[in-house]
Amino acid sequence: xxxxxxxxxxxxxxxxxxxxxxxxxxxxxxxxxxxxxxxxxxxxxxxxxxxxxxxxxxxxxxxxxxxxxxxxxxxxxxxxxxxxxxxxxxxxxxxxxxxxxxxxxxxxxxxxxxxxxxxxxxxxxxxxxxxxxxxxxxxxxxxxxxxxxxxxxxxxxxxxxxxxxxxxxxxxxxxxxxxxxxxxxxxxxxxxxxxxxxxxxxxxxxxxxxxxxxxxxxxxxxxxxxxxxxxxxxxxxxxxxxxxxxxxxxxxxxxxxxxxxxxxxxxxxxxxxxxxxxxxxxxxxxxxxxxxxxxxxxxxxxxxxxxxxxxxxxxxxxxxxxxxxxxxxxxx
Amino acid sequence: xxxxxxxxxxxxxxxxxxxxxxxxxxxxxxxxxxxxxxxxxxxxxxxxxxxxxxxxxxxxxxxxxxxxxxxxxxxxxxxxxxxxxxxxxxxxxxxxxxxxxxxxxxxxxxxxxxxxxxxxxxxxxxxxxxxxxxxxxxxxxxxxxxxxxxxxxxxxxxxxxxxxxxxxxxxxxxxxxxxxxxxxxxxxxxxxxxxxxxxxxxxxxxxxxxxxxxxxxxxxxxxxxxxxxxxxxxxxxxxxxxxxxxxxxxxxxxxxxxxxxxxxxxxxxxxxxxxxxxxxxxxxxxxxxxxxxxxxxxxxxxxxxxxxxxxxxxxxxxxxxxxxxxxxxxxxxxxxxxxxxxxxxxxxxxxxxxxxxxxxxxxxxxxxxxxxxxxxxxxxxxxxxxxxxxxxxxxxxxxxxxxxxxxxxxxxxxxxxxxxxxxxxxxxxxxxxxxxxxxxxxxxxxxxxxxxxxxxxxxxxxxxxxxxxxxxxxxxxxxxxxxxxxxxxxxxxxxxxxxxxxxxxxxxxxxxxxxxxxxxxxxxxxxxxxx
Numbered sequence: 069x070x071x072x073x074x075x076x077x078x079x080x081x082x083x084x085x086x087x088x089x090x091x092x093x094x095x096x097x098x099x100x101x102x103x104x105x106x107x108x109x110x111x112x113x114x115x116x117x118x119x120x121x122x123x124x125x126x127x128x129x130x131x132x133x134x135x136x137x138x139x140x141x142x143x144x145x146x147x148x149x150x151x152x153x154x155x156x157x158x159x160x161x162x163x164x165x166x167x168x169x170x171x172x173x174x175x176x177x178x179x180x181x182x183x184x185x186x187x188x189x190x191x192x193x194x195x196x197x198x199x200x201x202x203x204x205x206x207x208x209x210x211x212x213x214x215x216x217x218x219x220x221x222x223x224x225x226x227x228x229x230x231x232x233x234x235x236x237x238x239x240x241x242x243x244x245x246x247x248x249x250x251x252x253x254x255x256x257x258x259x260x261x262x263x264x265x266x267x268x269x270x271x272x273x274x275x276x277x278x279x280x281x282x283x284x285x286x287x288x289x290x291x292x293x294x295x296x297x298x299x300x301x302x303x304x305x306x307x308x309x310x311x312x313x314x315x316x317x318x319x320x321x322x323x324x325x326x327x328x329x330x331x332x333x334x335x336x337x338x339x340x341x342x343x344x345x346x347x348x349x350x351x352x353x354x355x356x357x358x359x360x361x362x363x364x365x366x367x368x369x370x371x372x373x374x375x376x377x378x379x380x381x382x383x384x385x386x387x388x389x390x391x392x393x394x395x396x397x398x399x400x
Numbered sequence: 401x402x403x404x405x406x407x408x409x410x411x412x413x414x415x416x417x418x419x420x421x422x423x424x425x426x427x428x429x430x431x432x433x434x435x436x437x438x439x440x441x442x443x444x445x446x447x448x449x450x451x452x453x454x455x456x457x458x459x460x461x462x463x464x465x466x467x468x469x470x471x472x473x474x475x476x477x478x479x480x481x482x483x484x485x486x487x488x489x490x491x492x493x494x495x496x497x498x499x500x501x502x503x504x505x506x507x508x509x510x511x512x513x514x515x516x517x518x519x520x521x522x523x524x525x526x527x528x529x530x531x532x533x534x535x536x537x538x539x540x541x542x543x544x545x546x547x548x549x550x551x552x553x554x555x556x557x558x559x560x561x562x563x564x565x566x567x568x569x570x571x572x573x574x575x576x577x578x579x580x581x582x583x584x585x586x587x588x589x590x591x592x593x594x595x596x597x598x599x600x601x602x603x604x605x606x607x608x609x610x611x612x613x614x615x616x617x618x619x620x621x622x623x624x625x626x627x628x629x630x631x632x633x634x635x636x637x638x639x640x641x642x643x644x645x646x647x648x649x650x651x652x653x654x655x656x657x658x659x660x661x662x663x664x665x666x667x668x669x670x671x672x673x674x675x676x677x678x679x680x681x682x683x684x685x686x687x688x689x690x691x692x693x694x695x696x697x698x699x700x701x702x703x704x705x706x707x708x709x710x711x712x713x714x715x716x717x718x719x720x721x722x723x724x725x726x727x728x729x730x731x732x733x734x735x736x737x738x739x740x741x742x743x744x745x746x747x748x749x750x751x752x753x754x755x756x757x758x759x760x761x762x763x764x765x766x767x768x769x770x771x772x773x774x775x776x777x778x779x780x781x782x783x784x785x786x787x788x789x790x791x792x793x794x795x796x797x798x799x800x801x802x803x804x805x806x807x808x809x810x811x812x813x814x815x816x817x818x819x820x821x822x823x824x825x826x827x828x829x830x831x832x833x834x835x836x837x838x839x840x841x842x843x844x845x846x847x848x849x850x851x852x853x854x855x856x857x858x859x860x861x862x863x864x865x866x867x868x869x870x871x872x873x874x875x876x877x878x879x880x881x882x883x884x885x886x887x888x889x890x891x892x893x894x895x896x897x898x899x900x901x902x903x904x905x906x907x908x909x910x911x912x913x914x915x916x917x918x919x920x921x922x923x924x925x926x927x928x929x930x931x
Contacts, residue, residue: 078537081530168889176892302532304514304521306500359535360522362514 073296081359084297088354091294092118094285098143102280103136104273105266111355112257112372113140113231118294119347121254122210122230124195124245124376131259133233137191144291145284146188146227153198155241159205163215164222180220185209188225188288192232196242203249206230210252227291247335247379254344256376301350303361310363311345314370317398318378328397332384337377344373371395406523409536412543413503413520420502420509423551432493433486438564440482445567447478448574455581471579478571509551512542519543 075081092114099110109125113136116123125133134150141148151162164183170176184190185206195203209215210230215222232253234245250256262270273280317324319336329336349365356365371392378391451474469477503517510516519539522532881889 075530077530078534079530081534084530085534168885168892170888176888176895300529300531302522302529302535304518306504306517306521307514356513358513358515359531359538360515360518362518364513 073293073300075297075300081300084300085354085357085359088118088294088297089357091286091290092355095140095143098282098285099136099139102139102282103132104269105262106132106136106259109136109257109259112255113137115348115351115369116231116254117227117229117291118298119254119344119351120227120229120295120298121344121347122232122252123255123257124250124253125231125233125257125259126236127233127259128237129235131261133259134191134193137189137231137233139282140231141189141191142282143285144189145287146291147225148189148191149184149187150191150193151184152193153195153202155197155199157198157202159202160217162202163205163209163217166218180217180222182222183215185215186222186224188227188229190228190230192230194234195232196234196245198243200243200246203243203245207249207252210249225288227288227295250376251338251340253376254348255372257372258375298347298350298354301353301359301361303346303350307349307361307363307366308346311342311349311366314366314398315339315341315345315374318374318394326397329394332380332387332389333378333394334381334384335377335379337374341374341377345369348373367399370399374398405540406536409519409540409543410523412540412547413516413523416506416516416543416546416549417499417502417520419547419549420506420551421497421499424497424502424505427551428493429490432490436486436489438561440486441561441564441567443482443485444478444571445574447474447481448571448578451578452574452581455578459581471582474575474578478575505551506546506549507542509549510542510546512539512546515539515542516546 073084075084095114096110099114100107103110113123113125117140125136127133138148138150151157160183162183162185164181164186166178167181168176169179192206195206209224209228213224213226213228215224230253235242272278313324315337316322317326318329318333318341319325320330320333322336325336345366346361348369349361352365352368353359353361374395375391378394380389380391380394384394451469499520500517503520504514507514507516515535516539519536522528522536525532528536
């Protein structure tokens with residue numbers, strides 16, 4: 069399967085869209101063998117993967133966040149690495165460092181040893197346990213898809229996707245992610261508790277001798293092609309206008325901003341938020357069987373896209389207002 | 401999608417937009433009318449109320465009966481005003497629906513996820529790729545469905561029409577009142593020129609005539625000015641007070657009651673309200689000559705009927721009126737003016753009439769005042785001699801640090817009742833601690849002196865003499881290297897020394913590094929080897 073996309077005719081576009089839906093369904097089904105329930109979370113992770121974005125999974129312990137990402141790494145034939153963030157971790161631990169090695173002729177030389185960040189799919193587990201210094205080591209790789217160590221710059225292979233997890237409950241010994249890094253995540257997905265029926269399935273699968281082995285159903289080339297298909301989806305002018313107004317409405321002091329936002333929001337979404345809205349809207353439009361983005365796509369993905377980009381000020385926090393409340397007000 | 405299909409789709413989208421626009425306009429108009437008809441019904445009351453106000457002004461102004469505008473015109477205006485308001489608002493309503501908005505409304509009605517609007521956008525673009533063409537094709541079936549679609553706009557909640565319908569009988573009632581008032585004023589014996597329509601007279605029954613017209617001896621109209629008519633005893637309270645006062649006055653003959661109706665109200669009450677009691681017992685013959693004090697007495701009597709918002713203003717006027725009254729009393733009598741009262745706050749607050757007191761003032765109080773004046777022989781207590789009682793407050797005085805000379809615990813205008821006698825000696829009365837002391841050793845004075853700075857000599861300390869760092873210095877990353885790596889590093893630096901003898905000589909002068917410290921020589925991204 070070629071990773072390039074040729075959709076000059078309506079028939080090719082229909083074929084590409086159908087292919088996208090079929091690949092999405094295959095991966096989703098394979099991951100669903102391991103992950104019980106959490107359909108919205110699985111869809112969000114796949115949407116971030118296809119939209120060439122990164123995703124931050126937030127949820128209390130035991131909900132399967134790490135299992136979801138590791139299952140995704142198994143279902144797609146990608147180089148997968150997992151980084152367990154700890155407070156004593158240094159940037160060199162994840163980016164790599166120069167080490168002294170002995171060559172075959174008996175001589176020695178300094179070589180760069182890659183860190184776990186050099187992979188296609190990176191699971192940054194408990195990312196808020198690392199210090200901001202180490203967290204900031206991800207900034208360049210997430211935005212520029214490259215790593216700079218000394219005078220060396222390493223281009224990361226496409227597709228590159230960081231899937232980070234964090235626990236919102238334990239605040240002891242954790243470091244909240246800086247806004248610059250939060251903005252680089254396409255989605256912030258809040259993982260909730262499973263339903264009652266899902267608990268039964270989880271019990272049967274995890275407390276018996278049943279072993280589930282996931283097999284790869286897709287590969288890197290397919291993912292790259294899916295990303296090309298997503299970017300080929302056109303956006304009507306009125307949808308662009310809606311997306312821009314939606315993001316501007318989260319910025320305090322703006323003409324599109326409601327009074328509630330002016331009162332309780334300290335920091336609104338950035339232009340990166342508009343890009344994320346449109347990209348996520350394109351994925352949703354394809355999954356809904358359409359060939360162009362609609363306003364309803366923007367409204368559907370807006371909470372996941374804007375949740376971590378809207379910073380509520382002290383007054384809002386004291387009133388119990390969350391960023392989700394602000395987004396609901398903006399979408400009204 | 402060939403050219404014919406594209407043209408067909410363009411026509412379909414055009415039809416959808418036109419139909420949607422027309423339907424949105426109609427819906428907006430219908431919604432507007434539904435929302436505003438109850439308001440227009442309420443506006444029916446405006447013209448009748450205006451007519452009623454005009455008639456009331458004319459009636460109080462002393463004009464003669466009739467209406468300025470003929471009654472049919474009032475009726476016409478009553479109906480035309482709300483209609484005109486509706487037409488005006490409807491004309492200002494934004495009825496032009498743009499194409500984009502109409503297509504969005506059609507999409508919303510059809511549930512097509514903006515496919516028609518998107519196709520309309522893509523058809524207007526110069527270049528289109530496969531996805532755009534697919535989107536246009538996708539919208540063709542929705543556009544066909546939308547050609548004949550009827551938009552069902554959500555109905556907005558209407559205002560309460562039943563409540564607004566009440567304005568119709570209310571309007572009729574007010575109009576009837578206008579007619580009634582117009583006829584009532586017609587019968588007033590006013591000689592001012594009649595401004596009005598003769599039709600209005602015809603609608604008034606002849607039985608509606610004021611009581612004054614039954615007077616067998618009507619007074620000449622030129623003697624009754626509007627100001628005097630205001631003073632006419634329409635208020636029954638005033639009438640009773642006048643009658644009772646006439647009965648209480650022994651100097652007035654019996655036939656004075658009969659003639660009281662002929663007398664002006666102010667003329668009779670003037671003798672009671674005057675500050676000079678002697679004049680109150682004056683002969684009735686004097687009451688027939690109204691003076692300046694007569695007018696003042698009238699204004700005093702009218703004050704209890706004044707409404708609350710005007711009380712303050714009336715109170716000020718009364719204070720101003722009392723001043724010349726005192727002056728008059730000073731001329732006629734040596735005592736008997738309240739202006740001589742001592743200007744103390746307590747006295748003024750206790751003697752000043754509050755608005756509530758004014759409300760309670762009635763004819764009984766008038767009688768009581770008379771009795772008191774008679775028992776004192778008309779002599780008012782000299783308020784100048786009255787002294788403000790001392791304050792009961794027992795505080796010694798924190799602010800000024802001086803005891804209050806009047807704080808003997810007796811009397812005073814305090815809000816709470818204070819203790820007296822033995823009770824005041826109980827320690828329940830707060831007594832401040834009078835023990836003085838200083839929290840520090842006394843006043844500290846700092847004096848700054850300007851001196852010339854003097855250089856100090858210091859011995860340079862060679863770096864070699866510095867002691868070896870020891871003690872806790874925080875966590876230092878010491879990765880444990882495997883033996884082969886230690887050996888590798890050691891051999892690397894030995895090779896480096898051999899290659900660069902200059903470094904060797906410098907190294908020899910330096911203290912030798914123990915082999916164990918080579919563990920830290922693994923270089924990181926920023927720690928390049930110093931060779």
